[in-house]
Amino acid sequence: xxxxxxxxxHVSVSEGALVLLxxxxxxxxxxxxxxxxxxxxxxxxxLLKYTSAATLVKGINGFEAEFKKSETSFHLTKPSxxxxxxxxxxxxxxxxxxxxxxxxxxxxxxxxxx
Amino acid sequence: NAGVTQTPKFQVLKTGxxxxxxCAQDMNHNSMYWYRQDPGMGLRLIYYSASExxxxxxxxxxGYNVSRLNKREFSLRLxxxxxxxxxxxxxxxxxxxxxxxxxxxxxxxxxxxxx
Numbered sequence: 001x002x003x004x005x006x007x008x009x010h011v012s013v014s015e016g017a018l019v020l021l022x023x024x025x026x027x028x029x030x031x032x033x034x035x036x037x038x039x040x041x042x043x044x045x046x047l048l049k050y051t052s053a054a055t056l057v058k059g060i061n062g063f064e065a066e067f068k069k070s071e072t073s074f075h076l077t078k079p080s081x082x083x084x085x086x087x088x089x090x091x092x093x094x095x096x097x098x099x100x101x102x103x104x105x106x107x108x109x110x111x112x113x114x
Numbered sequence: 115n116a117g118v119t120q121t122p123k124f125q126v127l128k129t130g131x132x133x134x135x136x137c138a139q140d141m142n143h144n145s146m147y148w149y150r151q152d153p154g155m156g157l158r159l160i161y162y163s164a165s166e167x168x169x170x171x172x173x174x175x176x177g178y179n180v181s182r183l184n185k186r187e188f189s190l191r192l193x194x195x196x197x198x199x200x201x202x203x204x205x206x207x208x209x210x211x212x213x214x215x216x217x218x219x220x221x222x223x224x225x226x227x228x229x
Binding site: 009034042043044046049090100101102103104105106107 | 145147149154155156157158159162164172204206208217218220221222223
């Protein structure tokens with residue numbers, strides 16, 4: 001079964017600092033990987049996805065993630081944090097097979113300090 | 115273009131009551147899913163329907179039933195609600211077949227409290 005592990009349930013950064021949210025995956029086949037963001041009391045919004053086309057994936061709001069097979073990682077980064085980035089972030093992997101179930105990590109709450 | 119619509123948005127139930135959460139998508143997606151979100155646990159799959167006429171259990175199916183009424187609609191039923199089912203419920207749909215377009219569309223969620 002495929003799974004993802006997010007390291008750090010809470011991350012705090014200063015406004016303007018680098019954002020790094022960690023995600024490692026476990027998969028016996030090439031995975032499809034996703035990052036979602038959830039703002040308070042809202043649904044999930046897709047930030048970016050990796051579908052094997054390119055290892056460096058750019059998403060919305062200045063976020064990007066790099067797929068590293070050797071490290072089984074798909075970390076999310078943003079060069080300069082903004083107050084509006086404060087939210088919960090979820091890494092997810094899609095399963096093989098026809099059902100295409102999305103399996104989520106436990107989430108990382110990002111706090112941006114002024 | 116509404117995407118995925120969930121009703122109701124909020125609900126309070128007493129222990130033992132039953133209710134049905136409704137979900138509809140207008141994107142002609144084949145697959146639909148029900149997730150629950152609890153603090154510190156991410157989203158966990160309750161049930162899914164890979165195509166019209168089929169349903170299967172996910173990670174946490176106990177206490178729930180589902181119906182894929184047609185291609186558009188996928189409902190989740192709690193027959194006898196328990197406080198442990200207090201959660202935020204998300205419905206999602208997925209287009210299949212095009213690898214470059216993979217990505218779920220989520221509804222806005224139903225916040226359920228069982229007292």
